Amino acid sequence: MQIRPLNTPAQVTAAAALAHRSHEGLRRRLTYLPQREPDRYVDRLEWLADHGRLLGLYAHDRLAAFLGGFVLPDFRHNGPGAFCPDWAHGATADDPQATWEYRVLYRELAAHWLGEGVRIHAAAAYVTDDAAREALTLTGFGRIMVDAARSQTDLGAQLGHLDRVGARRATAGDAQALAQLEQHLVAHLAGSPVFFCHPEGRDAAAWSAWLVQPDARAWVVPAAGTIAGYIKAQAPQLDVSDAVHGPATLAINGLVVRPDARRQGLARHLLAALVNGAAEEQFTLVSVDCETANLEAWGFWTRWFEPLAYGYERRV
Numbered sequence: 001m002q003i004r005p006l007n008t009p010a011q012v013t014a015a016a017a018l019a020h021r022s023h024e025g026l027r028r029r030l031t032y033l034p035q036r037e038p039d040r041y042v043d044r045l046e047w048l049a050d051h052g053r054l055l056g057l058y059a060h061d062r063l064a065a066f067l068g069g070f071v072l073p074d075f076r077h078n079g080p081g082a083f084c085p086d087w088a089h090g091a092t093a094d095d096p097q098a099t100w101e102y103r104v105l106y107r108e109l110a111a112h113w114l115g116e117g118v119r120i121h122a123a124a125a126y127v128t129d130d131a132a133r134e135a136l137t138l139t140g141f142g143r144i145m146v147d148a149a150r151s152q153t154d155l156g157a158q159l160g161h162l163d164r165v166g167a168r169r170a171t172a173g174d175a176q177a178l179a180q181l182e183q184h185l186v187a188h189l190a191g192s193p194v195f196f197c198h199p200e201g202r203d204a205a206a207w208s209a210w211l212v213q214p215d216a217r218a219w220v221v222p223a224a225g226t227i228a229g230y231i232k233a234q235a236p237q238l239d240v241s242d243a244v245h246g247p248a249t250l251a252i253n254g255l256v257v258r259p260d261a262r263r264q265g266l267a268r269h270l271l272a273a274l275v276n277g278a279a280e281e282q283f284t285l286v287s288v289d290c291e292t293a294n295l296e297a298w299g300f301w302t303r304w305f306e307p308l309a310y311g312y313e314r315r316v
């Protein structure tokens, strides 16, 4: 066994085939996810070889497994953190040594990152990638994030058409109320047990700017001259698993119900309004991501969506 940096086109292409294989495993379980070609991973891994570190483990001159990551200057407001995305690792089919190989590769990367003063290490792995997930938990990583998705058709059928609360599309006139309501989310994320470091909300001006973006979608529940809840979504951003990215995906990235109005079905109504609206706009996939420590979010999202990838973190 030998560990080598991957940088030639042939090495990167071999790694991309393994990344593609891993994604195909995910798609066998979650068939509604967008299809991928190996070239997609060639592009990403070339970028990673240039901007981060990409290592391969060779057995008899054949690439058995690879692992790569890059450093983000401010990972979740906690300072520098190294991140290995879900497309940045792979192993050969039915490799009984895959867990061990990932751990050996991480040992190399971890030593390098620590040498650069990077003490937060994070990785994402598909729910179907048992070897990578076992390697992470055996090495002291814990789950912090979940990416989940559902086909619009299945989700719409499960939710049905709910209209008890009068949910409507948000307009520019809601910017102030949206900013106020978001403060409940900020407080929730800062508190126990999430303890998100310095969560930030948008002010009314930032909401106004967001609402006019072409891909922005937000729905609100009106309540006595203000709003009692909102849901927002847009095209998948960079912090969302690559496996859901695509023009037919609507990625939810915000949901709040006022504390005194919770457990009355408002969030369910908001989700139904968004999902039924998505159908009219030809979105076929709806995705969401949330902190695994957020009990309310976990309780809500896992009722409607299927996890596809978990984010892990370790501090060294």
Ligand SMILES: CC(C)(COP(=O)(O)OP(=O)(O)OC[C@H]1O[C@@H](n2cnc3c(N)ncnc32)[C@H](O)[C@@H]1OP(=O)(O)O)[C@@H](O)C(=O)NCCC(=O)NCCS
Residues within 6 Å of the ligand: 184, 185, 188, 254, 255, 256, 257, 258, 261, 262, 263, 264, 265, 266, 267, 268, 269, 289, 290, 291, 294, 295, 296, 297, 298, 299, 300, 301, 303
């Ligand atoms: C998550 C949140 C939006 C849910 O809003 P809500 O209006 O209370 O949710 P609903 O009443 O529509 O709940 C629908 C279903 O979701 C699940 N659910 C909702 N809240 C839950 C909780 N606290 N624990 C477990 N399951 C929960 C239940 O299955 C519930 O159905 P049930 O009441 O029949 O059991 C709300 O708790 C909230 O604003 N939390 C703080 C902000 C936040 O964390 N947002 C998510 C960011 S990713």
